[in-house]
Structure formats: structure tokens, C-alpha cells
Amino acid sequence: MAESDQHISITVNGEKREVDPATTGVQLFEDDKQVVAVKINGIDRDIYTPLHEGDTVEPITLTSDDGLAIMRHSATHVMAQAVQDLFPDAKLGIGPVIKDGFYYDFDVKTPFTPDDLKRIEKRMKQIIKEGQSFRRRVVSRDQARQEEKDQPYKLELIDHAEQQIAAGDDSEKDYNGELSMYDNVRSDGSVAWKDLCHGPHLPSTKLIGAFKLQRAAAAYWLGDEKNPSMQRIYGTAWASKEDLSKYLDLLEEAAKRDHRKLGRDLDLFSFPEQLGPGLVVFHPKGGTIINVMEDYSRKMHRRAGYSFVQTPHLTKGELYEISGHLHWYKDDMYPPMHLDEEKNPDGSIKRKGQDYYMKPMNCPMHNLIYMSRQRSYRDLPLRLFEFGTVYRYEKSGEVHGLTRLRGLTQDDSHIYCTREQMKDELESLLKFVLKVLKDFGLSNFYLEISTRNPDKYVGDLDVWQEAEDTLRRVGKESGLQFREDPGGAAFYGPKISVEALDALGRNWQISTIQLDFQLPHRFHLEYIDRDGQRKEPVMIHRALFGSVERFLALLIENYGGAFPAWLAPVQVEGIPMNADQEEYLGGMRDELREHDVRMEVDYSEDRFNKKIRNAAKQKVPFILIAGAREQEAGAVSFRFRDGSQLNGVRRDEALGLIEKFCDTHEQVMNKEDFLRVTGFQPQEA
RNA sequence: GCCUCGAUGGCUCAGUGGUAGAGCACGUCAUUGGUAAUGACGAGAUCGUGAGUUCGAUUCUCACUCGAGGCUCCA
Numbered sequence: 001m002a003e004s005d006q007h008i009s010i011t012v013n014g015e016k017r018e019v020d021p022a023t024t025g026v027q028l029f030e031d032d033k034q035v036v037a038v039k040i041n042g043i044d045r046d047i048y049t050p051l052h053e054g055d056t057v058e059p060i061t062l063t064s065d066d067g068l069a070i071m072r073h074s075a076t077h078v079m080a081q082a083v084q085d086l087f088p089d090a091k092l093g094i095g096p097v098i099k100d101g102f103y104y105d106f107d108v109k110t111p112f113t114p115d116d117l118k119r120i121e122k123r124m125k126q127i128i129k130e131g132q133s134f135r136r137r138v139v140s141r142d143q144a145r146q147e148e149k150d151q152p153y154k155l156e157l158i159d160h161a162e163q164q165i166a167a168g169d170d171s172e173k174d175y176n177g178e179l180s181m182y183d184n185v186r187s188d189g190s191v192a193w194k195d196l197c198h199g200p201h202l203p204s205t206k207l208i209g210a211f212k213l214q215r216a217a218a219a220y221w222l223g224d225e226k227n228p229s230m231q232r233i234y235g236t237a238w239a240s241k242e243d244l245s246k247y248l249d250l251l252e253e254a255a256k257r258d259h260r261k262l263g264r265d266l267d268l269f270s271f272p273e274q275l276g277p278g279l280v281v282f283h284p285k286g287g288t289i290i291n292v293m294e295d296y297s298r299k300m301h302r303r304a305g306y307s308f309v310q311t312p313h314l315t316k317g318e319l320y321e322i323s324g325h326l327h328w329y330k331d332d333m334y335p336p337m338h339l340d341e342e343k344n345p346d347g348s349i350k351r352k353g354q355d356y357y358m359k360p361m362n363c364p365m366h367n368l369i370y371m372s373r374q375r376s377y378r379d380l381p382l383r384l385f386e387f388g389t390v391y392r393y394e395k396s397g398e399v400h401g402l403t404r405l406r407g408l409t410q411d412d413s414h415i416y417c418t419r420e421q422m423k424d425e426l427e428s429l430l431k432f433v434l435k436v437l438k439d440f441g442l443s444n445f446y447l448e449i450s451t452r453n454p455d456k457y458v459g460d461l462d463v464w465q466e467a468e469d470t471l472r473r474v475g476k477e478s479g480l481q482f483r484e485d486p487g488g489a490a491f492y493g494p495k496i497s498v499e500a501l502d503a504l505g506r507n508w509q510i511s512t513i514q515l516d517f518q519l520p521h522r523f524h525l526e527y528i529d530r531d532g533q534r535k536e537p538v539m540i541h542r543a544l545f546g547s548v549e550r551f552l553a554l555l556i557e558n559y560g561g562a563f564p565a566w567l568a569p570v571q572v573e574g575i576p577m578n579a580d581q582e583e584y585l586g587g588m589r590d591e592l593r594e595h596d597v598r599m600e601v602d603y604s605e606d607r608f609n610k611k612i613r614n615a616a617k618q619k620v621p622f623i624l625i626a627g628a629r630e631q632e633a634g635a636v637s638f639r640f641r642d643g644s645q646l647n648g649v650r651r652d653e654a655l656g657l658i659e660k661f662c663d664t665h666e667q668v669m670n671k672e673d674f675l676r677v678t679g680f681q682p683q684e685a
Numbered sequence: 686g687c688c689u690c691g692a693u694g695g696c697u698c699a700g701u702g703g704u705a706g707a708g709c710a711c712g713u714c715a716u717u718g719g720u721a722a723u724g725a726c727g728a729g730a731u732c733g734u735g736a737g738u739u740c741g742a743u744u745c746u747c748a749c750u751c752g753a754g755g756c757u758c759c760a
Contacts, residue, residue, distance in 0.1 A: 111688070111689055112689090113689090113690095114690090215689090215754065215755075216688095216689070216754095216755085217688070217689070217754060217755030217756070218687070218688030218689065218755065218756060219688085219755065219756045219757090220687080220688095220756055220757065223756075223757070224757080225686080225687075225756080225757050225758085229687060229688055229756075230688095230756095231688080231689085232688095232755070232756080234754095234755085264696080265696095271751090271752085273733080273750075273751055273752090276750095276751090277750095277751070277752085325760070328760075329760055332758085332759080332760075360760075361760065363760095392759085392760085394758085394759075395686050395687095395757085395758065395759095396686065397686065397687070397688095397755090397756080397757085397758095398686085398757085398758065398759070400753095404759075490760080509759085514760095541760095575720090577717080577718075577719065578717040578718065579717070580717085605716095606718095606722090606723095607716085607717090607718050607722085607723055608717090608718050608719060608720070609718080609719085609720065609721065609722070609723090610718095610721080610722055610723085611720095611721095612719095612720050612721055613720095613721035613722060614721085614722090615721090616720095616721055617721080623720090625719080625720075627718095627719060628719095629719085637719095637720095639720065643720075643721085645720080
């Protein structure tokens with residue numbers, strides 16, 4: 001068409017428009033200073049990217065998720081420039097955007113000190129103030145190599161990109177195989193710095209609102225242990241100072257919920273140095289919570305038709321040879337104890353010894369129970385359950401509070417069923433898991449399904465397919481956030497897992513439902529079917545808490561230590577006004593104990609105010625107060641976590657309320673919650 | 686396992702090349718107190734362990750143990 005010389009037609013925010021061929025986002029969105037980049041045909045681009053006939057364009061504002069990511073990406077370029085200004089020998093690795101921030105990896109002779117970070121921050125502020133512009137320039141492969149000739153890691157990336165394209169990898173497809181350099185240009189037109197980068201970037205460094213460098217840490221080049229280790233600097237960047245300080249406050253709040261800190265403050269557990277890393281002892285209060293968790297879990301499992309079993313912590317190596325663990329996971333197991341060997345006087349072996357191992361998993365033991373007699377299809381599904389303590393020799397840098405231990409207890413269950421039962425079983429399993437998690441008040445989690453790797457799997461294709469479909473369908477029906485991990489399954493079966501987030505936003509796997517087409521075979525598991533034929537059962541591994549200890553850590557962080565009454569180690573703290581009421585409250589405690597209520601009485605010599613403070617610090621669901629006034633009236637007063645009160649409740653009435661209340665899974669912080677949960681209507685004057 | 690940083694009474698932390706100090710907790714005494722810390726006195730540490738440098742090491746160096754933040758890993 002003749003017009004095409006003068007105009008191109010594009011779609012802006014869903015509206016068709018005719019514009020000059022030279023038009024870019026700069027002209028389209030010049031009225032809105034918040035627009036820092038554009039989305040062209042669904043792909044984020046620099047705002048000055050030339051538009052073409054038929055393009056669809058949308059603005060990206062600084063405060064949108066895309067805008068923040070672009071800003072953080074630009075911030076990491078500024079950081080790299082600052083680092084190279086101050087440390088000219090620093091070699092550049094990669095500098096991507098991460099949640100809430102960014103990092104850049106550098107190869108430097110000496111690691112960065114906190115002081116260095118301050119200097120880098122200062123230099124970054126200067127660069128931002130200079131208002132350098134980011135200019136994109138497409139380069140040929142040879143030119144890129146030439147420009148980056150002093151940057152060995154960048155050269156590697158250039159080669160890497162080529163290989164990816166050659167291998168048909170999708171990750172480069174947005175860029176049409178193009179390589180680009182980004183120049184940071186000063187106002188006088190000189191180039192301050194450049195970097196090989198896909199972009200996009202902000203038009204100017206001035207648009208970086210507020211940032212802070214957080215820490216320096218080591219990281220392997222390209223995440224591979226075999227590669228050289230680089231120095232990574234983490235930073236966070238936000239659209240405004242207010243957003244930044246809001247984020248830093250959030251981090252501070254999260255640190256207060258850290259289960260390791262609360263574990264000490266609330267006297268729940270400790271890690272005695274004499275025990276070694278990753279080995280925990282639970283104190284009475286921590287032990288109480290674990291007991292409540294386990295009791296509840298047992299009750300739910302009983303109702304769901306599980307059978308309870310118990311197996312030893314130690315076994316001859318043979319068991320793990322059959323299962324294959326000794327072959328694949330030996331490095332992660334505690335080394336063997338060589339026992340029972342006897343030698344002749346000449347040193348020759350009289351009696352051969354045996355290697356015993358601490359168990360790293362329960363499943364082989366449960367298989368032995370399955371194998372203890374001939375099984376019929378009438379026995380299936382057989383659901384074995386155990387709180388099994390396992391020992392794993394986690395590498396020294398990997399242990400972390402209760403979330404990563406060397407000795408841990410799994411709420412482990414193994415379900416053996418027929419192929420025909422598998423679907424129903426998976427469906428009810430996942431529903432069961434989600435129900436119990438909900439009972440514990442957890443909501444900060446998502447589901448992840450790991451599916452078959454076509455290059456590496458055992459078992460029938462249609463069994464895989466049916467299992468994956470079932471898991472996917474039930475997962476989606478749950479309404480939870482749902483993530484696919486295509487090809488991420490272990491070779492022996494598909495898996496669905498529940499990933500929970502801790503106070504600091506790190507994710508931890510809790511529940512898993514894992515099909516296993518491998519172990520039944522290795523153990524020659526079988527059952528006699530209706531037709532008299534021997535058949536192999538389907539085996540499902542299932543953990544709900546995952547690790548009891550890790551689950552407790554998540555509960556602690558989820559509730560910030562202020563547990564709902566049913567989980568609280570001390571449900572009621574009785575505080576006498578003075579020694580005269582000690583007996584009065586002690587009597588209530590004894591009576592409540594008979595009804596499984598955990599009440600304690602403060603017999604200390606502390607003043608009344610101090611006792612309130614102590615109980616409040618322990619985050620007890622409520623305090624029961626008795627002074628002369630209450631005692632004479634045969635009553636008590638309730639004090640809740642927020643300080644609200646319910647005064648002068650008759651003793652016998654109080655006992656009933658407390659009993660009812662201590663059963664509740666609801667979080668109760670004040671008087672209103674309490675009245676709602678118990679349905680109590682006080683007759684106040 | 687790798688990199689960086691750290692370790693001082695039960696806890697949180699200060700401090701020094703000449704063998705240590707605070708607050709809380711603990712004990713004793715006084716106080717019997719009405720909603721988040723009553724007061725006084727006291728006891729408690731060979732400064733993580735081992736070695737080296739030094740006239741002398743809690744302090745400097747090295748190794749180890751334990752911890753923190755990352756990386757890698759997580760059956």
C-alpha cells in the first residue's frame with residue numbers, strides 16, 4: 001500500500017492507531033512519566049524501541065512488577081559499573097533480577113568486605129545522580145567477542161547462547177538469536193560503561209528510586225560446584241524510599257519470627273554443641289507441641305484407615321543394597337558400624353562382620369512388613385504409617401535450624417494398592433493431606449507437580465499418565481497455587497508436593513505424594529489377585545508434615561510463636577495476686593489437667609506486674625487471674641494476648657469455657673474472639 | 686563440601702598484648718504487690734578447643750569444633 005510509507009498501524013493498549021514509522025514508546029507515552037518501558041507483542045522492551053507495522057504495545061510503569069524488574073536489572077548494571085570503577089580488575093559474571101532485588105557475580109582477588117559495600121553504594125549513588133542513559137546496540141557475535149575480550153565469563157556466555165540456539169533451547173527465542181550490548185552513556189555523550197545484556201533497561205539511571213546493598217556471598221559460576229567460586233553482591237531496589245524502608249521493616253519483622261530465635265525465647269528446643277550439627281533436643285514445651293501434633297496426626301490417620309507400624313533406626317547394609325539407596329545415596333548416609341567381626345590369632349578372619357547403617361529412609365522397612373506374609377488383593381490398599389526417625393549425613397553447610405536436620409522424624413506412610421485402586425487412592429490422599437494442613441492453620445504454600453522425564457523413567461507409560469492426570473486434576477481443584485515441574489520427576493515415579501514458605505520467604509517442601517514404580521520391583525512385592533495370578537502392587541510414598549521438626553518450624557514462624565490454644569504448650573497461665581490465691585488456682589489447674597488442659601500456676605516471688613509480663617512474653621493464649629476479689633466471689637478473670645479482659649467469671653463456668661476453648665484450632669487474640677469461639681455470654685453489670 | 690563472617694557467665698552484648706564488665710536470668714533478704722520489669726545484696730567466665738608467636742595471649746597466627754549468610758545439595 002502507498003500509505004505504508006507514511007504510517008504504520010499499531011495497537012496501543014488494545015486500541016488501533018496509525019502512527020509515524022519512527023514512533024517509539026517515548027512519543028506514545030510522553031504524558032506519563034511513570035512509563036519506563038514498553039511491552040511489544042508481549043515482550044518487555046526498551047521504551048525507545050522502534051515500532052513496526054502490526055505491533056501491539058502496552059506501557060510498563062515503574063511500580064508494576066515488570067517495571068520493578070527492569071529497574072532492578074538497571075540497578076545491578078549500575079552496581080557492576082561501580083564495582084569496576086573501584087576494582088578495575090573485577091571480572092563480570094551474570095547480574096540477574098531476583099525477588100525484591102538483584103545480584104551480580106564478580107571474580108575478584110579478595111572478597112568484598114562490608115566496608116567495600118558501603119563504598120560501592122556511594123559510587124552507585126553518584127552514577128544514579130549523573131543520569132546516565134542506557135542505550136541498546138545489537139552486535140555481531142565477533143564484535144561481541146571483541147568487545148568482551150577481557151571478560152572471560154562474558155565470552156563463555158556468548159558461546160553458551162550460541163549452543164543454546166543450536167540445541168533449539170527456547171530461552172533465547174525472545175531475542176531472535178540477537179546479541180546486544182548496553183552502553184551507559186553520560187550526558188556529554190561519552191560511554192561510561194557497557195555490558196553484554198538482553199535488556200531491557202530504564203531510559204536513565206535517575207529512575208532508580210531507592211536501593212540498598214544487602215550482603216556479599218560466594219557463589220559458583222553458573223551454579224556449578226566444579227566451577228570457580230565468585231563473589232556475589234545482593235541488593236534490593238524499589239520505586240521509592242518509602243517502599244524500600246517498608247521492605248526493610250518487613251525483613252526485620254520476619255527475623256523476629258525466625259523459629260530459631262523463638263525456639264530459644266519460648267524454651268522449645270536447643271542444639272547442644274555436645275551433640276553435633278543438625279541434632280536437636282526438644283525441651284518440655286517443644287516436646288509438648290510435638291506431642292500435640294503427633295496425637296492429632298495419629299487420630300486423623302486412624303480415621304483414614306491407616307495401620308500403625310514401628311521399625312528400628314538401624315539395619316544391616318543388605319536392606320539398602322536391595323533398595324538401591326546404598327548405591328545411589330551412600331554419601332548422604334552416616335558411615336557404617338562394622339560389627340561382629342572376629343579374628344584368629346594370626347589375624348585372619350574367623351567370623352565375617354556385618355555393616356550396620358542408621359536408616360536414611362523408612363520405606364524399605366515398610367516393604368519388609370508388606371513381605372512378612374503372602375498378600376491378597378483383599379489386603380489392599382494397605383496403608384502403613386509410622387513416625388520414623390531417620391538420619392541423613394547432610395553436608396556441613398546445609399544444616400539449618402529445624403528445617404534441615406541430620407536426625408529428623410518423618411510422618412512416613414507407604415500405601416500399597418492395585419493398579420485399579422491407584423486413582424481413587426491418590427485422590428483421597430491429596431484431599432486428606434490438604435485437609436490436615438488446613439487444620440493446622442497453614443495457608444502460605446503452593447503445590448508442585450513433577451512429571452515424567454521422557455528420557456529417564458521406569459514403569460508403564462499409561463500408569464504414569466493416569467497418575468499424573470489424577471494428581472493434576474485434584475491439585476487444580478484444590479484452588480491452591482499450582483506449579484508444574486515438567487520432566488522433574490524422579491525416574492521411579494511422578495510426585496506432587498506441597499511447598500511452604502518460611503518467615504524469610506524461603507520455600508521448604510513439606511507434604512509429598514510420590515508414586516514409586518521401582519521399589520516394588522526391587523523388593524519383588526506381590527499380591528495374589530482375584531484370578532489367582534501374582535501381581536505387583538503400586539507403591540505410594542506419602543509424608544504429610546514431611547519432617548515433624550520442619551513442620552514445627554513452619555508453625556512457629558506462621559504463628560510468630562503465638563500458637564492457637566490447641567497447640568500452645570502452656571494453654572493457661574494462672575497468676576495469683578499474692579500467695580493466698582496459689583492454692584485456689586492450683587486446684588483449678590489440677591481439675592483442668594484431668595480434662596487434658598495444660599495449665600500452669602506462677603508460684604514465683606515476682607510482683608504481679610512482672611508475672612503478667614512473663615506470661616505475656618511466653619505468648620500464652622490467656623492468663624487466668626485470681627486476687628482476693630475473685631477468690632471471695634468464687635470467680636476468676638481472663639486476660640487475653642491483646643490485653644483485653646473478661647472479669648469475674650464464676651469458677652465452674654470458667655472451667656467449662658477453658659476446656660471448650662483449649663480444643664479450638666482458631667486463633668484467639670482477644671476477648672471478642674474468645675466469646676465467639678466459646679459462645680459465652682457474660683452477664684456484666 | 687565451598688566462600689565470607691562470627692564465638693566473652695544460662696541469655697543478649699561491651700572490652701583489653703599485662704588473666705575481664707553490663708543488663709536480663711539465677712540465689713538470699715526485705716517487699717503481699719490489681720494488669721508488661723519492687724529494691725538491696727550475692728554467686729557465677731582459666732574469654733569455644735588445641736597448638737604457635739611473645740617475658741606475658743581472651744586479644745596476634747594456624748588448625749579444629751560450633752554458629753550465621755550465601756552457593757551447591759536436599760532420596
